[in-house]
Amino acid sequence: MSTSELQNDRLLxxxxxxxxxxxxxxxxxxxxxxxxxxxxVRNQAGSFMGLCRTPELAARVTLQxxxxxxxxxxxxxxxILTIPEAMGLGLxxxxxxxxxxxNRIKTATxxxxxxxxxxxxxxxxxxxxxxxxxxxxxxxAPLIGFxxxxxxxxxxxxxxxxxxxxxxxxxxxxNEPEAAHRLMAKLADTVADYLSGQVEAGAQALMLFDTxxxxxxxxxxxxxxxxxxxxxxxxxxxxRDGRRVPVTxxxxxxxxxxxxxxxxxxxxxxxxxxxxxxxxxxxxxxQVALQGNLDPCMLYAEPEVIRREVRxxxxxxxxxxxxxFNLGHGVQPETPPExxxxxxxxxxxxxxxxxxxxxxxxxx
Amino acid sequence: MSTSELQNDRLLxxxxxxxxxxxxxxxxxxxxxxxxxxxxVRNQAGSFMGLCRTPELAARVTLQxxxxxxxxxxxxxxxILTIPEAMGLGLxxxxxxxxxxxNRIKTATxxxxxxxxxxxxxxxxxxxxxxxxxxxxxxxAPLIGFxxxxxxxxxxxxxxxxxxxxxxxxxxxxNEPEAAHRLMAKLADTVADYLSGQVEAGAQALMLFDTxxxxxxxxxxxxxxxxxxxxxxxxxxxxRDGRRVPVTxxxxxxxxxxxxxxxxxxxxxxxxxxxxxxxxxxxxxxQVALQGNLDPCMLYAEPEVIRREVRxxxxxxxxxxxxxFNLGHGVQPETPPExxxxxxxxxxxxxxxxxxxxxxxxxx
Numbered sequence: 254m255s256t257s258e259l260q261n262d263r264l265l266x267x268x269x270x271x272x273x274x275x276x277x278x279x280x281x282x283x284x285x286x287x288x289x290x291x292x293x294v295r296n297q298a299g300s301f302m303g304l305c306r307t308p309e310l311a312a313r314v315t316l317q318x319x320x321x322x323x324x325x326x327x328x329x330x331x332x333i334l335t336i337p338e339a340m341g342l343g344l345x346x347x348x349x350x351x352x353x354x355x356n357r358i359k360t361a362t363x364x365x366x367x368x369x370x371x372x373x374x375x376x377x378x379x380x381x382x383x384x385x386x387x388x389x390x391x392x393x394a395p396l397i398g399f400x401x402x403x404x405x406x407x408x409x410x411x412x413x414x415x416x417x418x419x420x421x422x423x424x425x426x427x428n429e430p431e432a433a434h435r436l437m438a439k440l441a442d443t444v445a446d447y448l449s450g451q452v453e454a455g456a457q458a459l460m461l462f463d464t465x466x467x468x469x470x471x472x473x474x475x476x477x478x479x480x481x482x483x484x485x486x487x488x489x490x491x492x493r494d495g496r497r498v499p500v501t502x503x504x505x506x507x508x509x510x511x512x513x514x515x516x517x518x519x520x521x522x523x524x525x526x527x528x529x530x531x532x533x534x535x536x537x538x539x540q541v542a543l544q545g546n547l548d549p550c551m552l553y554a555e556p557e558v559i560r561r562e563v564r565x566x567x568x569x570x571x572x573x574x575x576x577x578f579n580l581g582h583g584v585q586p587e588t589p590p591e592x593x594x595x596x597x598x599x600x601x602x603x604x605x606x607x608x609x610x611x612x613x614x615x616x617x
Numbered sequence: 618m619s620t621s622e623l624q625n626d627r628l629l630x631x632x633x634x635x636x637x638x639x640x641x642x643x644x645x646x647x648x649x650x651x652x653x654x655x656x657x658v659r660n661q662a663g664s665f666m667g668l669c670r671t672p673e674l675a676a677r678v679t680l681q682x683x684x685x686x687x688x689x690x691x692x693x694x695x696x697i698l699t700i701p702e703a704m705g706l707g708l709x710x711x712x713x714x715x716x717x718x719x720n721r722i723k724t725a726t727x728x729x730x731x732x733x734x735x736x737x738x739x740x741x742x743x744x745x746x747x748x749x750x751x752x753x754x755x756x757x758a759p760l761i762g763f764x765x766x767x768x769x770x771x772x773x774x775x776x777x778x779x780x781x782x783x784x785x786x787x788x789x790x791x792n793e794p795e796a797a798h799r800l801m802a803k804l805a806d807t808v809a810d811y812l813s814g815q816v817e818a819g820a821q822a823l824m825l826f827d828t829x830x831x832x833x834x835x836x837x838x839x840x841x842x843x844x845x846x847x848x849x850x851x852x853x854x855x856x857r858d859g860r861r862v863p864v865t866x867x868x869x870x871x872x873x874x875x876x877x878x879x880x881x882x883x884x885x886x887x888x889x890x891x892x893x894x895x896x897x898x899x900x901x902x903x904q905v906a907l908q909g910n911l912d913p914c915m916l917y918a919e920p921e922v923i924r925r926e927v928r929x930x931x932x933x934x935x936x937x938x939x940x941x942f943n944l945g946h947g948v949q950p951e952t953p954p955e956x957x958x959x960x961x962x963x964x965x966x967x968x969x970x971x972x973x974x975x976x977x978x979x980x981x
Contacts, residue, residue: 418913418914418949419914420914420917420949420951423912423914423915423917424914424917424918427914427915427917427918427919427922428918428919428922467891469891470890470891470912471891471892471893506870506891508873509872509873509891509892526834527831527833527834527835527870527873528835528873529835548787548834549782550782550783550784550787550788550791551787551791553784553787553788553791554788554791554792555791555792558791558792585782585784587784
């Protein structure tokens, strides 16, 4: 595909722990409901999945946060659950409840019957959206592709939605480990195809969201979540057009397992706000870049508090490369957009002091 | 008060890391909805708080799990939210939603107006229930008294119930730290009075449930949750009738902060299932006993899986004293009672091998 040259490569450099002139920043769920301009397009589209399925609209909302804020990456507007949806589980978004699947996985037979959707067919619309995003971005910033981790996808497919206890999904792991492994393997290979397709279509960095890995005990986390994220990492194209395509793994609540996560061969680890950046850097900073980790609730605080916390976060990571500033989880829908502006401004004011001003960063 | 001599002191010995003949066991929420005999008394009582407020019924359900299973402790049947209820916040238990407070804390003025309920007056009914439990127990096993940690109580008082994000409670910490400190101090001192009253009334061990400490960043956890648990620990009577009254702190999701928790001077730390017992023992086992940590969802597994996991848990802690077997969170309401039996039998079969059979444990 023809795309303009990348004018801002801070994210890609930071994820390879290469020098940058300032700490790159993007936000999980940066394109979304907290932005009035998003809500307008969302209403036009009629439904959330309708918006995901219409490449020009998906591209429009993907770029909205970059129009408003000085961000260093765009993340494809899509959902972590596109794969189970394409497997025919009947995804709906119920107001106040979040995602709900009409058809749940109940037996080993259900697992073996699951089709393996392809990026060329059932998931073609996502590839089209990636292409449309790249076209609109014109090289302003790299585009991040993503999906949910196999375990996280499996929890929604088994529970039918989110859960307080994950009792049904855990029961599968505990009582039918072989069937569980078949499900995770099928999901991992589908995810690998899907993310490879996104790279083919133009994604320049990738992220796996393991939102529910932290509800597992360490043994099952390694066996059923992390092992399959590693299987995906091993299958992904890691270079495209002469550039590294970095992969970041984010397990919410996974702060105790950073060494294991780093050992998968990923480029970056996403951190929630329960693990200090200095501690994480001491433990795995020689192997991976670190992304995070401001509490999204901090964006409800007063401007001076937000500014102070951004500075604390920078000081906690310390000098030198390998840090991608982000929240510790997705932006919340009620976040005041001006608080995001305060956060980004504070970062741009304070972060250059932690870097070498002469770093050869391509930036607009 | 006149009570029989304690015939089973395994729990009290284990919490002081003294030798025992086998690993003591009890379960968080062991008296509760998963037991048909509980549901019967609950229906008689009319309401959950009605049951808590009627000492003879509270004592009856407190003892029910000990009639059914070979347990090493009773835990008072009550709620973690008795203190905010006694502060006049209007507690109701809404089916499917859990606890809901009619009157939420919204401003610093609301905090300063909060009364400080006393164990001799507003909370007298809890002391009466403790006395009734001791009378019924007749020294069979020690009675554990408990309540919620100041931060955990505060989240319910501010959010009005449970929450996905704790945005309102965190906003208080972020934006009005002084008012937040006043609230935590008032709650801590009320908790200290309340737990001291429970010891006076007959509680032989104490536990603080910091159910929502794990949603905080490390700095706020230490400043707003742990510091106030320490303030409580420092105010509690630690001996009664010539015996140590051990205090256990449980922060769900607090596995990253065990060193800080151990430094409060508590006797035991409760662990959820995300932290391996061997790792926890290596980190803090020379300072505190460890309680835990089977995933409550494991009780939905097949009997042989439950037995294997109990053995794994024992092997993980290893030989010698200082382990109290428990779940990593409360028993879930849909737990099959026979699975609890399987777990306890497996523990009693396998745990003696990890201890000195000649340990001078008083046991019935």
